[in-house]
Amino acid sequence: MNPLDAPTEIDDRALPEIPLVRLGAAGPAALIDAEPERFSAIMQAGRAHYGTGALARGDALSKRWLGRQANPYAGEIGAIAARAETPGAYLLNLSYEWTCTTSAAADPSGTGNRLLRTLDWPLDGLGRNVVVAETEGAAGTYLNVTWPGFAGVATAMAPGRFAAALNQPPMRRWTPSCWLDWGINRVRVWRRRALPPVHLLRRVFDECRSYAEARRMLSETPLAMPAFFTLSGLGADEGCVIERREDRADIREAPASVANHWMAVRQPGRARGIDSEGRYRLMEALRDQTPDDFTWVQPPILNETTRLAVIANAAAGRLKVQGWEADGPATRPFTL
Secondary structure, eight states: OOGGGOOSOOOOTTSOOOOEEEEETSOHHHHHHHOHHHHHHHHHHHHHHHOHHHHHHHHHHHHHHHHHTTOTTHHHHHHHHHHOSSSOHHHHHHOOOOEEEEEEEEOTTSSSEEEEEEEEOSOTTTTTTOEEEEEEETTEEEEEEEOTTOOSOSEEEETTTEEEEEEOOOEEOOSSOHHHHHHHHHHHHHHOOSBOHHHHHHHHHHHOOSHHHHHHHHHHSOBSSOEEEEEEOSSTTOEEEEEEETTEEEEEESSEEEOSSOSSSOOOEEOOSSOHHHHHHHHHHHTTTOOSSSTTOOTTTSOTTEEEEEEEETTTTEEEEEEEETTEEOSOOEEO
């Protein structure tokens, strides 16, 4: 039987554990020092996915773009690149070619609000090399579900504050040509002087002390490109999906789900990932009553590009994570 056909939580003792790495305020370069083999595996996966030539060209362009932005994390990404044996660190840090399914709603246990989240990316090795990095920011400690060599935040939980995750919207449609649209969108990003979404979410976890502060920063800070943010707070009704364009936010209050298509506004775009609307419908159907395990990770939410599943409740301080690869679960479920 195909492993993706079985919607059940797997706790196979033969699978590797997800490490909890206590970084303190040391930053992402210290995560490479703590997990060098995982870092090498991620860099190799990037070369295999993009190709050596394309990776080198994309890395050079990404480095140039980052240098134009006065980006607060440029120094950290430079330190990551210095630890890599080949080009790729800049491109992989600014890559945004992944898809996700996420929701925020009252936790059926009766305590707080719960974030459910999968991340899909056809980059082999992300699932088995995921780590949970306990990080100390100015606003307090948070748990970053991440990979060695990545300076941004895509999924994280700050116990006693909030949990949040990032999804990618469709590529904007300007012309009948997908490649021409891609080029137009790249030019628009090149001209922007604003944070990429993964860096804004990093700033939120570093600096925001409450759900209200996080919601305001995610809604009001200019962005280099559109993004969907899902934010889950402490109260049962404290959650939302923020659909962001560069300088505008449309907010859907919890209970709410999001995949990779616009819901709050009409915005012509090219679909991202596998069956975005089907993933959204299934999340809406399962979200409110599914137990606190990974039985909700089932097709089409679960597909051959799924690399990560997360359950987070900031009020309870509860985090569950499981890595996936194309052939099924790649790690034991991590529980904190």
